[in-house]
Amino acid sequence: MEAKSDIGIILMNLGSPDSTAVPDVKRYLNEFLMDERVIDYPYLFRLLLIKGIIVPKRAPNSAEAYKKIWWKDGSPLVVLTKQLQNAVQNDLSMPVEIAMRYGNPSQESAYENLLKHNPALKEVILLPLYPHYAMSSYETAVEHAKAVYQKKGYRFKLTMVPPFYSEPDYINAMAESMRPYLQQDYDQLLFSYHGLPERHMTKADPTHKHCLQVNDCCHVDSPAHATCYRHQVFKTSELVAEKLGIPREKWALSFQSRLGREEWLKPYTALRLEELPKEGVKKLLIVCPAFVSDCLETLEEIAMEGKKSFLASGGDSFTMIPCMNIHPLWVQAVVKWLSALQH
Numbered sequence: 001m002e003a004k005s006d007i008g009i010i011l012m013n014l015g016s017p018d019s020t021a022v023p024d025v026k027r028y029l030n031e032f033l034m035d036e037r038v039i040d041y042p043y044l045f046r047l048l049l050i051k052g053i054i055v056p057k058r059a060p061n062s063a064e065a066y067k068k069i070w071w072k073d074g075s076p077l078v079v080l081t082k083q084l085q086n087a088v089q090n091d092l093s094m095p096v097e098i099a100m101r102y103g104n105p106s107q108e109s110a111y112e113n114l115l116k117h118n119p120a121l122k123e124v125i126l127l128p129l130y131p132h133y134a135m136s137s138y139e140t141a142v143e144h145a146k147a148v149y150q151k152k153g154y155r156f157k158l159t160m161v162p163p164f165y166s167e168p169d170y171i172n173a174m175a176e177s178m179r180p181y182l183q184q185d186y187d188q189l190l191f192s193y194h195g196l197p198e199r200h201m202t203k204a205d206p207t208h209k210h211c212l213q214v215n216d217c218c219h220v221d222s223p224a225h226a227t228c229y230r231h232q233v234f235k236t237s238e239l240v241a242e243k244l245g246i247p248r249e250k251w252a253l254s255f256q257s258r259l260g261r262e263e264w265l266k267p268y269t270a271l272r273l274e275e276l277p278k279e280g281v282k283k284l285l286i287v288c289p290a291f292v293s294d295c296l297e298t299l300e301e302i303a304m305e306g307k308k309s310f311l312a313s314g315g316d317s318f319t320m321i322p323c324m325n326i327h328p329l330w331v332q333a334v335v336k337w338l339s340a341l342q343h
């Protein structure tokens with residue numbers, strides 16, 4: 001690594017509690033769910049709902065779920081993001097730090113570490129590790145990074161990498177990381193994406209007249225697609241399936257991790273896992289392309305709970321395809337994008 005690069009990199013992910021202890025999980029959930037881009041209710045109502053009802057009820061259950069997947073070095077999401085940092089750093093002459101939107105390591109610490117490396121830093125490139133745009137993922141990550149940047153009055157330039165849901169290098173890395181699993185006999189490949197309240201889709205539509213208002217909106221061209229999560233996840237699935245030569249009738253798409261009583265994007269993964277065996281899908285492959293690193297939502301919700309539910313509903317085999325994590329083609333893709341931005 002060069003002694004003093006003018007440019008520094010921050011890989012940004014969602015974050016996890018510091019430990020599986022209930023007070024740590026509570027702290028994390030409070031920070032996460034009090035984010036107005038995640039639960040977008042008026043402040044006082046949100047405060048009462050989150051701190052008074054949701055977090056006290058959810059934290060002990062979440063802590064149990066985290067205990068089932070926790071590694072000796074910590075949360076899989078944070079450990080895997082650090083592994084990605086190291087792998088990218090090996091091939092890049094610019095210093096690479098990581099930051100979590102909630103919890104640790106914080107955005108502040110990432111900026112400060114880059115400045116320690118070079119106090120005359122000219123630019124920071126931030127790569128939010130979310131392939132798709134959502135107010136509750138990509139948007140809150142970049143807005144938080146900007147808010148900390150402004151509060152600290154930093155002089156360096158801050159550049160954001162846009163969502164990469166259809167970038168050929170991401171599609172290729174996804175497809176190649178999945179390919180070995182497709183050698184086995186299967187009835188269906190299910191792309192399961194993190195869900196969103198439907199309301200978030202209409203809210204993110206800058207035209208105010210496209211998302212969920214036009215028939216088959218996600219397949220009708222519109223400037224709204226730049227911020228339309230559902231359009232973007234359809235696109236990722238279509239491109240990956242095409243690259244792998246999977247016929248349309250052999251793959252499907254659903255949305256997981258619903259929280260609360262509102263209508264979220266459908267179909268719901270949890271429901272589909274119960275219905276699929278009854279529809280003749282006995283051998284299932286499942287992949288979660290909204291996450292580049294394995295986390296609670298893949299390791300516990302899908303690989304443990306989802307599997308249990310599918311098999312109990314009459315399924316014969318359930319294979320979870322891991323996230324890209326530090327797949328060489330994914331590392332190569334990140335290095336390529338960041339190197340290109342250097343010039």
Ligand SMILES: C=CC1=C(C)c2cc3[nH]c(cc4nc(cc5[nH]c(cc1n2)c(C)c5CCC(=O)O)C(CCC(=O)O)=C4C)c(C)c3C=C
Nearest residue numbers: 014015016038062077134136137194196259290295296297
């Ligand atoms: C209204 C609630 C939530 C929205 C909207 C939401 C969107 C969203 N989340 C991710 C990525 C991840 N979410 C993770 C965990 C998680 N998500 C929510 C709620 C919403 N997410 C909660 C309460 C939790 C915590 C765990 C729990 O109690 O169930 C994770 C995993 C974190 C980990 O530590 O492993 C990720 C990753 C995206 C990409 C997204 C919008 C598209």
Ligand SMILES: [Fe+2]
Nearest residue numbers: 136194257297
């Ligand atoms: Fe989430």
Ligand SMILES: [Fe+2]
Nearest residue numbers: 217218228231
């Ligand atoms: Fe749409």
